[in-house]
Amino acid sequence: MGFINTKDFSHAQADKIGVLLTNLGTPDEPKPKALKRYLKQFLSDPRVVEVPRLLWWCILNGVILNIRPRRSAKAYATVFTDEGSPLMFHTVRQTKAVQAALTAAGHDNVVVDFAMRYGNPSFTSALERLMAQGVRKLLVLPLYPQYSASTSASSFDELARDFMQRRWLPDLRFISHYHDYPAYIDACANRIREHWQVHGMADKLLFSYHGIPKRYLMNGDPYHCECYKTSRLIAEQLGLSKEQYLTTFQSRFGREEWLKPYTDETLKALPAQGVSSIQVFCPGFSADCLETIEEIGEENKEYFEHAGGKRYEYISALNDRPDHIAALCQLISTNLQGWQLTTDPARLSRAQALNSQEVK
Numbered sequence: 435m436g437f438i439n440t441k442d443f444s445h446a447q448a449d450k451i452g453v454l455l456t457n458l459g460t461p462d463e464p465k466p467k468a469l470k471r472y473l474k475q476f477l478s479d480p481r482v483v484e485v486p487r488l489l490w491w492c493i494l495n496g497v498i499l500n501i502r503p504r505r506s507a508k509a510y511a512t513v514f515t516d517e518g519s520p521l522m523f524h525t526v527r528q529t530k531a532v533q534a535a536l537t538a539a540g541h542d543n544v545v546v547d548f549a550m551r552y553g554n555p556s557f558t559s560a561l562e563r564l565m566a567q568g569v570r571k572l573l574v575l576p577l578y579p580q581y582s583a584s585t586s587a588s589s590f591d592e593l594a595r596d597f598m599q600r601r602w603l604p605d606l607r608f609i610s611h612y613h614d615y616p617a618y619i620d621a622c623a624n625r626i627r628e629h630w631q632v633h634g635m636a637d638k639l640l641f642s643y644h645g646i647p648k649r650y651l652m653n654g655d656p657y658h659c660e661c662y663k664t665s666r667l668i669a670e671q672l673g674l675s676k677e678q679y680l681t682t683f684q685s686r687f688g689r690e691e692w693l694k695p696y697t698d699e700t701l702k703a704l705p706a707q708g709v710s711s712i713q714v715f716c717p718g719f720s721a722d723c724l725e726t727i728e729e730i731g732e733e734n735k736e737y738f739e740h741a742g743g744k745r746y747e748y749i750s751a752l753n754d755r756p757d758h759i760a761a762l763c764q765l766i767s768t769n770l771q772g773w774q775l776t777t778d779p780a781r782l783s784r785a786q787a788l789n790s791q792e793v794k
């Protein structure tokens with residue numbers, strides 16, 4: 435068996451610490467061909483669709499990949515900008531901002547990069563870049579605040595798959611969730627407060643999270659509980675009573691039951707219950723993407739207004755807001771504790787010299 439070898443003698447350099455931010459991934463272009471490639475990889479992941487493989491292969495290749503790419507391409511075309519897919523450009527900005535903040539805080543041997551679980555840039559390409567810079571310690575932070583096997587565990591699978599090909603593995607730390615991390619909760623609350631300062635409050639605040647099949651919860655996935663805890667902590671931070679906010683689940687796929695209450699059905703029902711104004715925030719999406727901009731910002735707005743609702747506001751995601759970046763940096767720094775973090779150039783060059791001698 436052949437392993438990926440370290441070709442650039444990075445072991446001759448002082449050890450660096452790599453921070454790899456990851457997210458779901460997005461199609462390269464809003465075109466059916468690119469969508470087919472992306473959806474095939476995404477929907478073939480057994481962590482995402484837990485259905486017997488042979489049966490699923492037939493449904494996916496026989497039906498879904500012949501219909502969905504065209505439909506999804508149309509939806510993506512409404513959110514792509516000159517900078518590309520929102521999920522991509524927000525993740526690029528987050529990566530640059532986290533790198534700048536960590537460097538400014540004195541973590542001068544930390545290199546930050548990002549990878550996407552599906553599509554580009556792949557985990558392997560990002561890991562190659564990090565290893566080539568001398569990274570021997572790696573912290574991986576999937577930007578999913580709430581743990582779910584379909585996202586967080588799937589990211590770990592992809593990391594492990596890459597490592598199976600590698601001869602020399604780095605030390606590894608993996609942050610599987612941060613749904614109740616105080617600085618993240620504060621950033622969410624700040625974002626909502628800022629919105630209120632401009633627009634005032636609405637009758638209710640709705641926290642909408644991406645759904646997963648209910649079966650995954652029944653089989654032990656903690657995602658549902660973590661979403662409810664995040665909502666409660668943000669609401670407490672904002673001083674809201676239980677009557678003032680709701681938690682719902684969006685983005686259903688397929689026919690089986692998903693986590694309830696559903697976002698779309700809730701928004702269709704609220705006006706008849708006397709709720710005429712609503713503000714929607716999506717704490718589970720660290721960056722705006724198709725599911726927030728198009729599904730929450732447009733599609734669900736229509737449902738609410740069509741049902742008689744008067745005022746609907748989508749509160750955009752944390753993206754690269756300074757308090758979000760500060761929260762991520764705090765989470766990263768805490769998880770780097772005990773690993774060599776130095777701002778001392780003399781020590782770094784001594785380590786470099788020693789390593790070079792060992793190589794000779």
Ligand SMILES: C=CC1=C(C)c2cc3[nH]c(cc4nc(cc5[nH]c(cc1n2)c(C)c5CCC(=O)O)C(CCC(=O)O)=C4C)c(C)c3C=C
Pocket residue numbers: 458459460461477482483502506519521578582584585644645646647657685687718719722723724725
């Ligand atoms: C098929 C089942 C799906 C599960 C389970 C699922 C879980 C899940 N997804 C996210 C975050 C995102 N999903 C996004 C898009 C998206 N999700 C699914 C399906 C499942 N997701 C599909 C088919 C798509 C593609 C769009 C479409 O064709 O409708 C995105 C947006 C990506 C973008 O490019 O903008 C995100 C983000 C989470 C957090 C999650 C489980 C908790």
Ligand SMILES: [Fe+2]
Pocket residue numbers: 644685
């Ligand atoms: Fe999804």
Ligand SMILES: [Fe+2]
Pocket residue numbers: 685724725729
């Ligand atoms: Fe969607």
